[in-house]
Amino acid sequence: MIExxxxxxxxxxxxxxxxxxFDTYDSLPRDGTKYPFVEVAETNLVSNDLKNAYxxxxxxxxxxxxxxxxxxxxxxxxxxxxxxxxxxxxxxFDLKNMQxxxxxxxxxxxxxxxxGILTLEFVYxxxxx
Numbered sequence: 001m002i003e004x005x006x007x008x009x010x011x012x013x014x015x016x017x018x019x020x021x022f023d024t025y026d027s028l029p030r031d032g033t034k035y036p037f038v039e040v041a042e043t044n045l046v047s048n049d050l051k052n053a054y055x056x057x058x059x060x061x062x063x064x065x066x067x068x069x070x071x072x073x074x075x076x077x078x079x080x081x082x083x084x085x086x087x088x089x090x091x092x093f094d095l096k097n098m099q100x101x102x103x104x105x106x107x108x109x110x111x112x113x114x115x116g117i118l119t120l121e122f123v124y125x126x127x128x129x
Contacts, residue, residue: 064116093122
């Protein structure tokens with residue numbers, strides 16, 4: 001059976017790539033990738049029921065990258081990525097908290113970027129839905 005954090009990761013990746021149509025990656029892509037793009041990044045799982053892990057909290061970070069002229073677009077993409085509920089075959093994930101940050105980034109030589117950091121905290125319940 002698929003792990004609960006992988007299930008949320010896969011659903012958010014599919015949502016960003018296939019439903020919203022954004023170029024989406026599971027790690028930073030190669031040099032030369034066009035902006036903007038979404039990176040489905042870190043996942044943190046805290047299980048409330050250690051015996052069965054039927055419920056708990058998952059924090060998922062999504063990074064949105066855009067060039068120096070895309071600050072507003074980065075913010076729009078972050079807004080579209082905020083989902084109140086995610087359903088899968090085995091779980092329901094309800095959004096509990098959200099944090100958005102947009103930072104200037106100069107980590108790529110001779111390039112100014114905007115780096116949006118979207119942190120979504122979900123409460124999950126396992127079961128057949």
